[in-house]
Amino acid sequence: MDGIYLDNNATTRVDDAVVAAMLPFFTEQFGNPSSMHSFGNKVGLAIKKARLQVQDLLGAEHDSEIIFTSCGTESDSTAILSAIRANPDRKEIITTSIEHPAVLALCAHLEKEGFKVHTLKVDERGRLDLDVYGKLLSNRVAVVSVMWANNETGTLFPVEEMARMAHAAGVLFHTDAVQAVGKVPIDMKHSAIDMLSLSGHKLHAPKGIGVLYLKRGVRFRPLLRGGHQERGRRAGTENAASIVALGMACEQAQAAMHYENTEVKRLRDKLEAGILAKVPRAFPTGDVTNRLPNTSNIAFEFIEGEAILLLLNKFGIAASSGSACTSGSLEPSHVMRAMGIPYTAAHGTTRFSLSRYTTEAEIDRVIQIIPEIIAQLRKLSPYWGETGPVTEADKAFAPVYA
Amino acid sequence: MWDYSDKVKEHFFSPHNAGAMDDANAVGDVGSINCGDALRLMLKVDPDTETIQDARFQTFGCGSAIASSSALTEIIKGMSLDDALKVSNQDIADYLDGLPPEKMHCSVMGREALQAAIANYRGEEWKDDHEEGALICKCFAIDAVLIEDTVRANSLSTVEDVIHYTKAGGGCSSCHEGIEEILTKVLAERGETFSPHTVELKEEDKPSKLTNLQRIKRIETILEGIRPQLQRDHGDIELVDVDGKTIYVNMIGACSGCQMEAMTLQGIQQKMMEDLGEFVKIVPSRAGSLSRAASHP
Numbered sequence: 001m002d003g004i005y006l007d008n009n010a011t012t013r014v015d016d017a018v019v020a021a022m023l024p025f026f027t028e029q030f031g032n033p034s035s036m037h038s039f040g041n042k043v044g045l046a047i048k049k050a051r052l053q054v055q056d057l058l059g060a061e062h063d064s065e066i067i068f069t070s071c072g073t074e075s076d077s078t079a080i081l082s083a084i085r086a087n088p089d090r091k092e093i094i095t096t097s098i099e100h101p102a103v104l105a106l107c108a109h110l111e112k113e114g115f116k117v118h119t120l121k122v123d124e125r126g127r128l129d130l131d132v133y134g135k136l137l138s139n140r141v142a143v144v145s146v147m148w149a150n151n152e153t154g155t156l157f158p159v160e161e162m163a164r165m166a167h168a169a170g171v172l173f174h175t176d177a178v179q180a181v182g183k184v185p186i187d188m189k190h191s192a193i194d195m196l197s198l199s200g201h202k203l204h205a206p207k208g209i210g211v212l213y214l215k216r217g218v219r220f221r222p223l224l225r226g227g228h229q230e231r232g233r234r235a236g237t238e239n240a241a242s243i244v245a246l247g248m249a250c251e252q253a254q255a256a257m258h259y260e261n262t263e264v265k266r267l268r269d270k271l272e273a274g275i276l277a278k279v280p281r282a283f284p285t286g287d288v289t290n291r292l293p294n295t296s297n298i299a300f301e302f303i304e305g306e307a308i309l310l311l312l313n314k315f316g317i318a319a320s321s322g323s324a325c326t327s328g329s330l331e332p333s334h335v336m337r338a339m340g341i342p343y344t345a346a347h348g349t350t351r352f353s354l355s356r357y358t359t360e361a362e363i364d365r366v367i368q369i370i371p372e373i374i375a376q377l378r379k380l381s382p383y384w385g386e387t388g389p390v391t392e393a394d395k396a397f398a399p400v401y402a
Numbered sequence: 403m404w405d406y407s408d409k410v411k412e413h414f415f416s417p418h419n420a421g422a423m424d425d426a427n428a429v430g431d432v433g434s435i436n437c438g439d440a441l442r443l444m445l446k447v448d449p450d451t452e453t454i455q456d457a458r459f460q461t462f463g464c465g466s467a468i469a470s471s472s473a474l475t476e477i478i479k480g481m482s483l484d485d486a487l488k489v490s491n492q493d494i495a496d497y498l499d500g501l502p503p504e505k506m507h508c509s510v511m512g513r514e515a516l517q518a519a520i521a522n523y524r525g526e527e528w529k530d531d532h533e534e535g536a537l538i539c540k541c542f543a544i545d546a547v548l549i550e551d552t553v554r555a556n557s558l559s560t561v562e563d564v565i566h567y568t569k570a571g572g573g574c575s576s577c578h579e580g581i582e583e584i585l586t587k588v589l590a591e592r593g594e595t596f597s598p599h600t601v602e603l604k605e606e607d608k609p610s611k612l613t614n615l616q617r618i619k620r621i622e623t624i625l626e627g628i629r630p631q632l633q634r635d636h637g638d639i640e641l642v643d644v645d646g647k648t649i650y651v652n653m654i655g656a657c658s659g660c661q662m663e664a665m666t667l668q669g670i671q672q673k674m675m676e677d678l679g680e681f682v683k684i685v686p687s688r689a690g691s692l693s694r695a696a697s698h699p
Contacts (some may be wrong), residue, residue: 150521306464310414323438323464344462347438369527380420380433381469382442382460399433399440 003316004362009151009295009353011318014245021248022206025241034229035237042241045070057214057250057311058196058341060188067212067230072178073102073198076145078223078234079174079195080106081295083143083219084115086173087172090142096120096128097338102174104334120146125287126155126339133162137169144173148180148196152322152351152353153286153334154295163192178202179339180213182253183260183292186225188313194218200242204355207240208367227390228261264321264354265293267363272296279374281389285341285349294355297322299341300348300374302383308350311373317366344383383400406465407499413469420468423458423608429529430518431513435486436609439463439473439508443515445478452483466498473497474512483520489513501611507534538580541573546584554589559587559596566672579626617678618644624677625651628670632657639670642687649674650687 005013007239025046031039034048048063055063069075080093080103095107098120107117117137120128128146137144144166149156162171174195177186182203195218200209214220220233227235276282281301300308302326305321311318322333323346336346352366378384382397390396406414441462446456454623455474462466473494474547478486491509495501501509514530521528535547552567554557561581565572571581586596612620616683622641632638637657642650651670653663660666671684 302462304463304467307468308415310465314415330413334544347462380417380460381462382440383462397440397442399431399442 001296003318004366005318006354006358006362007318007320008355009351011201011206011207013266013357014201014206015249015252018245018248022241023247024272025244029240033128033240043238046241047238048246049334050243052140052148053247054198054211054249057181057186057254058198059185059189059191060213061189062171062216064212065188065216067214068238068246069210069212069234069324070208070239071099071210072197073210074223075197075199075210076100076102076107076174076176077133078212079141079197079214079269080110080145081223082219082221082349083172083174083195084110087142088217090140092116092118092136092138092141093120093321094133094136094141094144094146096122096146096173098122098126098150098152098335099145099176100148100151103147107145108149116140122338124340126153127287128157128162130162130165131157136308137166137171139170141169141171142187143172146173147183148175148177149292150286150335151179152333152349153297154179154292154337154353155286156290156292159193160191163194167192174357179292179295182250182257184295185257188213188215193334200246200249203249203253205246206242206256209239209246211246214354218257259356261293264356267358267360268294268352268354270360271354271363272298275364275370278367278371282374283345285336285339293354296350297349297351299336299345300350301345302348302381302389303374303377304347305350307377308348308373310375312369313370315370315373320350320351320353344394352365404465404502404505406469406502407599409473409497410466410469412499413472413498416461417468417472417523419456419458420470420480421458422460423456426458428523429521430522432518432530433462439467439511441511441515443471443474443512443519445519445523449481450659454478454481454486463508463511464499464505466508469498469506470494470501470512471515474516478516480672480690483523486516487641489516503540504537504542510534515696516607522595536582539570539573539577540567541569544568544570547582550588553585554571554591557592559585559589559594561598566622598658614644620678621674624674625670628673629636632666647681648683648685650685652687665699 025043029043030067031043033040033044045077049198051063051066054066060066069078075113091114093107093110093115095103095117111117120133122128135377144162146157146159146162147205148159159175166173172194173192176197178199179199179202181198198211222235224235229235272284275298279300283297283298283299305323309319309321322336332343332346333349336349383389423444423446426446428445428447430443437627444458445454457479459471459475461471477489477493477497491506491513492528494509494512495506495537518528527586527681536544538544538546549564549568549570552566556567558564558567561571561578564570564581564634571578582596582598589596621644625639625641629638638654639657640652640654642652657663658668667684667686671682674684
């Protein structure tokens with residue numbers, strides 16, 4: 001499909017070689033890895049290889065620390081529910097206000113069941129206050145769950161330092177590293193992190209495959225019981241084809257790590273600088289000096305994100321937005337609200353997320369098109385005059401709000 | 403991606419009547435803080451005939467908000483103010499060949515802007531008459547505020563009640579957890595606990611405040627009210643007996659053996675329960691086979 005795909009934090013294209021590697025596991029290698037016969041045996045060996053490939057990318061000490069799951073969300077749920085079930089006398093959880101819904105919605109649900117959830121706030125750049133965090137750690141806390149990198153802004157959290165602080169207080173630490181794996185180097189064998197979630201489709205593997213990294217010795221309670229698969233820690237027949245694909249994708253990600261942090265980063269910086277140079281009243285959100293190399297999130301003031309995306313789509317450009325209307329929830333992005341971005345800007349935030357397949361020509365084209373689109377929509381905006389925002393925009397247009 | 407109609411796309415990509423109007427004599431500014439949509443509607447009204455000569459808009463909002471604004475201006479141009487006030491949000495949605503349920507509030511915003519602009523022209527103060535909440539039922543586009551208000555006003559206590567009163571939850575049923583959460587909250591306010599299982603028990607425990615005679619007379623009056631409808635379809639109903647919560651009836655004429663009999667009885671039972679304010683079961687006296695169908699869901 002033609003078009004410029006800058007929505008790689010949503011999902012990624014499966015690499016051709018990855019597809020080729022997984023295809024035989026639908027046909028000639030269809031056996032159940034648990035079976036005694038040779039149909040199953042070869043599949044078992046392929047899964048073993050894939051486990052080693054994932055282990056390698058994560059820098060894990062043991063391959064048995066890799067548990068295959070169905071997705072990042074399952075990994076998150078498994079980790080958090082395991083921690084609270086393994087520590088029934090601990091009734092508190094620490095997380096942050098800008099986590100993925102996979103963590104936030106689960107925590108909100110646990111709150112209804114009687115857990116106390118401490119939600120760490122972020123500042124206007126999306127950064128945490130570690131002093132506040134440190135004071136919350138106690139023997140009442142069952143688990144800390146903090147994302148490695150934010151999906152909307154790419155902002156990186158100091159998870160390693162936070163994991164050490166948690167350990168010092170005797171508290172388990174989980175990180176949702178779905179956006180970070182493959183983009184930042186990870187070395188679990190020297191890490192204090194107990195549990196880590198990753199998702200295949202964010203790193204050019206198919207949808208429907210994820211991993212929970214579980215450090216050896218960390219007390220664990222499975223989410224799914226009923227089989228010996230994954231050493232009894234995640235029952236259910238293995239998604240063999242996707243596991244093989246994920247292994248291959250991890251190997252490729254390891255090889256591309258340098259490229260992601262040099263060339264992809266350069267293209268991202270060029271895109272952001274190019275847009276900001278041409279579009280007035282626009283600013284990047286998040287901690288721009290400490291973020292993923294592929295992500296740029298720009299707030300375009302006084303216009304709304306869904307409208308931007310629809311116009312971009314007309315030009316074959318795919319991005320995403322923190323606006324309420326794109327989520328179906330009718331709420332603007334909780335990440336933007338947590339950072340205190342005013343709603344006239346929050347609704348116009350647009351996320352561009354690149355991949356190693358992004359080309360310079362594509363970036364040039366986007367830089368050329370964006371200013372036209374923004375100008376076109378601002379012409380419709382009641383906050384915008386001939387050449388810029390109307391004077392005292394808030395007062396000139398102050399609608400009655402329902 | 404939203405499933406927008408071609409008409410919505412057309413009005414979004416090439417909006418009609420967009421931009422400021424310098425000589426407007428009626429302006430309405432409204433918005434929905436949840437969604438972050440806001441709309442300024444500007445009208446030029448002929449003071450002699452009170453007709454809308456021209457209409458323009460400026461919108462901060464998503465694709466369907468812009469399309470709804472554009473459609474609104476097209477609909478009302480040339481209308482008298484009184485006729486324009488009759489334009490409903492459904493008219494706007496229909497003009498656009500429909501909107502996704504999550505986006506119906508965009509058409510509501512259009513209607514509100516129109517009311518606000520006309521109030522502005524007439525020197526009145528426009529007040530928003532509803533509050534919008536998170537969308538709960540996606541099948542029928544019912545939000546949390548509407549459900550909460552209805553539960554409170556009618557002292558509802560079950561998901562079934564909510565379905566009957568608001569339609570919310572009556573489609574795919576995926577939102578029943580959300581409805582239960584609202585019930586839990588509102589019931590707690592009046593010192594009750596939501597329980598999905600105790601509906602009928604609770605109703606049985608409640609003693610009827612009417613004497614037997616009063617109650618039977620009341621039941622007859624309710625049936626009298628229903629009778630004309632049945633007679634129109636060449637049928638009828640008569641009361642046979644009342645035994646506690648069970649009301650035995652005879653279906654007569656075309657109603658007897660009609661394929662819709664079970665449904666008719668269920669409708670009568672519903673009306674009976676609402677009027678009597680207690681749980682009752684309507685059973686056709688001649689047959690046992692339909693009593694199950696007509697029992698409380």
